[in-house]
Amino acid sequence: MSEDHKKQLEQQLWNIANTLRGKMNADEFRDYILGFIFYKYLSERMEIYANAILKPDGIEFNDIDENATNGKEYIAAIREEALEKLGYFLKPSELFSAVAKRGNHNEEVALDLAAEEVHSYNTKHNFILEDLQKILNNVQNSTMGTESEEDFDNLFEDMDLNSTKLGKTPAARNEIIAKVLAHLDKIDFKLEQTELDVLGDAYEYLIGKFASGAGKKAGEFYTPQEVSIVLAKLVTTGKTKLRSVYDPTCGSGSLLLRVAKEVEEVTNFYGQELNRTTYNLARMNMILHGVHYRDFDVKQEDTLEHPQHLEHRFEAIVANPPFSANWSANQLFMSDDRFSQYGKLAPKSKADFAFVQHMVHHLAENGQMAVVLPHGALFRGGAEGHIREYLIKDKNYLDAVIGLPANIFYGTSIPTCILVFKKCKENPDDILFIDASEHFEKVKTQNMLRDTDIEKIVSTYRNRTTEDKYSYVATLSEVAENDYNLNIPRYVDTFEEEAPVDIKAVAQEIQTLDAHLKKTDARIASFCEELNIETPF
Numbered sequence: 001m002s003e004d005h006k007k008q009l010e011q012q013l014w015n016i017a018n019t020l021r022g023k024m025n026a027d028e029f030r031d032y033i034l035g036f037i038f039y040k041y042l043s044e045r046m047e048i049y050a051n052a053i054l055k056p057d058g059i060e061f062n063d064i065d066e067n068a069t070n071g072k073e074y075i076a077a078i079r080e081e082a083l084e085k086l087g088y089f090l091k092p093s094e095l096f097s098a099v100a101k102r103g104n105h106n107e108e109v110a111l112d113l114a115a116e117e118v119h120s121y122n123t124k125h126n127f128i129l130e131d132l133q134k135i136l137n138n139v140q141n142s143t144m145g146t147e148s149e150e151d152f153d154n155l156f157e158d159m160d161l162n163s164t165k166l167g168k169t170p171a172a173r174n175e176i177i178a179k180v181l182a183h184l185d186k187i188d189f190k191l192e193q194t195e196l197d198v199l200g201d202a203y204e205y206l207i208g209k210f211a212s213g214a215g216k217k218a219g220e221f222y223t224p225q226e227v228s229i230v231l232a233k234l235v236t237t238g239k240t241k242l243r244s245v246y247d248p249t250c251g252s253g254s255l256l257l258r259v260a261k262e263v264e265e266v267t268n269f270y271g272q273e274l275n276r277t278t279y280n281l282a283r284m285n286m287i288l289h290g291v292h293y294r295d296f297d298v299k300q301e302d303t304l305e306h307p308q309h310l311e312h313r314f315e316a317i318v319a320n321p322p323f324s325a326n327w328s329a330n331q332l333f334m335s336d337d338r339f340s341q342y343g344k345l346a347p348k349s350k351a352d353f354a355f356v357q358h359m360v361h362h363l364a365e366n367g368q369m370a371v372v373l374p375h376g377a378l379f380r381g382g383a384e385g386h387i388r389e390y391l392i393k394d395k396n397y398l399d400a401v402i403g404l405p406a407n408i409f410y411g412t413s414i415p416t417c418i419l420v421f422k423k424c425k426e427n428p429d430d431i432l433f434i435d436a437s438e439h440f441e442k443v444k445t446q447n448m449l450r451d452t453d454i455e456k457i458v459s460t461y462r463n464r465t466t467e468d469k470y471s472y473v474a475t476l477s478e479v480a481e482n483d484y485n486l487n488i489p490r491y492v493d494t495f496e497e498e499a500p501v502d503i504k505a506v507a508q509e510i511q512t513l514d515a516h517l518k519k520t521d522a523r524i525a526s527f528c529e530e531l532n533i534e535t536p537f
Helices: 003-017 028-057 067-085 096-103 106-114 115-125 131-142 168-183 197-212 213-220 227-236 254-261 276-288 332-335 352-362 383-392 453-465 474-480 503-530
Strands: 241-247 265-273 296-300 315-317 365-374 396-403 418-424 432-436 441-443 447-449 471-475
Touching: 003 028, 003 168, 003 197, 028 067, 028 131, 028 168, 028 197, 028 276, 096 131, 096 168, 131 168, 131 503, 168 453, 197 254, 197 276, 227 315, 227 365, 227 418, 227 453, 241 254, 254 265, 254 276, 265 276, 276 296, 315 352, 332 447, 352 365, 352 383, 352 418, 396 453, 418 471, 432 453, 432 474, 471 474
Parallel strands: 241 265, 241 315, 265 296, 315 365, 396 432
Antiparallel strands: 365 418, 396 418, 432 471, 441 447
16 A cells, blocks of 8 residues: 555545544544444454355355344354454444445435435434444453453443434434444455555554644553654664563553564563553554454553552563652552562652553563653652662663653653663663754644654664764763763753854944944934934934
């Protein structure tokens, strides 16, 4: 697929999404449109899989009579195989295309009816709300008692088709939903072309578009793509395959999926997310990108208070935790293996280092982790300073500190940084500092990393080079001399010396200007005298 075709598809989907924009706020219509796209994906994947099974019999899935004896036998056999392979099942009558057609049924017949009969006809033949809600529930119900049950549990719970936000009456709600389904039904996602991830790319595009317009809430579920690329490239340095990747604050799952694009293979994906709606979005995103239900484990819970993967150690860890979030900092955590060795807990009002400690605990001996933090985490004292010193002096896990431009994240303009940690450092005697804060492009009100900016960060990290006013490899003794303060200007000198001022030349210029001013005053005075008016000075 050409780049132009891809952009055309993305624009088509965004236009369809905007069909709902006038009905509700951005967060709400996001949940509906992404849910419908996901339902379309499940349907098309189901149909392709079933047709492949039925090919020797010379029939297609849509041709099966669900009420006939042999039809029921076909359905039962396909259901069994689909639940094992796909993790879910849909009958032919439950497929997206079938529901979309029912919602826009026989419009030409309706045109032949008398005007007063049209409304009655449409209400009787085109009403799909109840069927659609049952079908979405059936997707979940089909998985009950199977391995995939947890992955599909309440997946569509944010799509209330009876919400008055879609329309004041059932007929109005039916009309808008039928319209959206009809538009989506016309789009070919080319799922047969397995080498293309057209739908996955389009889904990511929509998630990004919603995030950019979601204000402060955007940080709850989305990391800007450029930052995701940097994080993914950092943790995959020197790797072609990963046994596991983990994100303790996974949001929509985009960061996990970005890591997979940087290597040939990721065996397992792990994540945890607090927000229920965003957790649903992450599971949809995984399935829609072709990650098998057995290959991902995303949990919904508070990562710091109720961790769900404590027994695991991961080869790659990435995270963009909520900046300076609140947490309990309960003293009971002093006996928790994640925190006990440090002797102190992160402050209640700033959980940044609590997330770092949690991630370090999960990091495998051969693993790499990269986490985005607010700049304050580099130099704040107290418990944070103590934890920072322990990580560097006692454990020697910190590999690099990378300063990012301000105003690069949706919903906040604060400057941020990336900390890279390794338990087995190839360069155990130093820490690399990179100041990329001035390397960006301003796009409207947002700052963005360009491809060249990303490449510069990654190549500098991988080659561990020192560049004037950009990067510096500091010895551990230098960091110790700075009391383990990681503020980047202490290591990367970005001071621009101003050109020296020639006082003699400035004085001469003032004298020249003064002389010109006197001549001008004299000329104005002569004009005033000729006009017989008072001079203005």
